[in-house]
Amino acid sequence: MEKNLTCQAIVLANKKWGDLHRLVTLLSPTLGLFDAVVYGGRKGKLAGGIEPFSRGTFYLYSNRPKKGYTLKDVDLIAGDGTIKGEIERLYIAHALCEIVIRMHGGDYGELFHLTTAAISLLDDPAIEAKRVLILFITRFIKIMGLEGDLNQCPQCGREYQGEESLSFNRTLNSPCCHSCGDVGGEVAWTLGPGARRYLLYIHPLEEREAVLVPLSETATIRLVRYMLRYLTTILGSPLKSLNTALLWEV
Numbered sequence: 001m002e003k004n005l006t007c008q009a010i011v012l013a014n015k016k017w018g019d020l021h022r023l024v025t026l027l028s029p030t031l032g033l034f035d036a037v038v039y040g041g042r043k044g045k046l047a048g049g050i051e052p053f054s055r056g057t058f059y060l061y062s063n064r065p066k067k068g069y070t071l072k073d074v075d076l077i078a079g080d081g082t083i084k085g086e087i088e089r090l091y092i093a094h095a096l097c098e099i100v101i102r103m104h105g106g107d108y109g110e111l112f113h114l115t116t117a118a119i120s121l122l123d124d125p126a127i128e129a130k131r132v133l134i135l136f137i138t139r140f141i142k143i144m145g146l147e148g149d150l151n152q153c154p155q156c157g158r159e160y161q162g163e164e165s166l167s168f169n170r171t172l173n174s175p176c177c178h179s180c181g182d183v184g185g186e187v188a189w190t191l192g193p194g195a196r197r198y199l200l201y202i203h204p205l206e207e208r209e210a211v212l213v214p215l216s217e218t219a220t221i222r223l224v225r226y227m228l229r230y231l232t233t234i235l236g237s238p239l240k241s242l243n244t245a246l247l248w249e250v
């Protein structure tokens with residue numbers, strides 16, 4: 001069956017396809033996660049319109065299952081260009097895209113909303129980029145149905161005390177009380193009371209409100225490392241896009 005399709009989407013990745021073409025990986029609320037070929041895309045009029053993090057309306061031609069999708073045209077929403085001007089924002093933006101591509105699941109409407117919101121926030125110089133990463137990972141884990149309970153231990157059911165530090169259980173992929181943890185006393189896996197309060201506080205907030213909630217630089221870096229470690233156990237291996245960003249090494 002051959003047909004033309006139009007969808008909202010964001011570009012997550014873009015790579016060479018043969019000598020002349022490019023293959024873009026798109027996330028759309030309606031079509032999900034998929035690749036589309038851009039014929040002559042490296043030199044043609046779509047060349048600038050298919051870079052990672054580009055958002056807008058995508059016009060596709062589908063010849064499934066034989067050839068998949070072809071990208072015919074695109075109407076982009078202009079970004080500020082802040083992401084590409086700062087190495088930390090660029091690393092984080094690539095990491096978000098890699099996370100979405102590697103998990104390949106969840107509700108695509110929710111995932112599209114979260115990913116575009118996070119990319120827009122990273123493109124705003126007034127927003128602290130690391131807090132966007134923390135927010136993205138917590139909400140991503142929730143969309144995947146793997147969210148841990150920060151009020152009571154998922155193993156023994158005991159409610160946490162206000163000033164209690166949590167441990168982690170790698171079999172459950174979840175924070176838990178110290179008796180139920182399987183990570184020893186490893187400090188890297190400890191979620192302190194301040195970090196837990198912060199995560200509970202931002203939980204119901206809209207994305208922009210959430211990343212505007214203050215968090216000290218030290219607490220932010222500690223929580224970024226914790227969330228990346230949490231995510232790495234879910235993914236099964238570290239993120240390629242953050243391997244050279246020593247700050248967050250897990």
Ligand SMILES: [Zn+2]
Binds near residue numbers: 157180
């Ligand atoms: Zn427990």
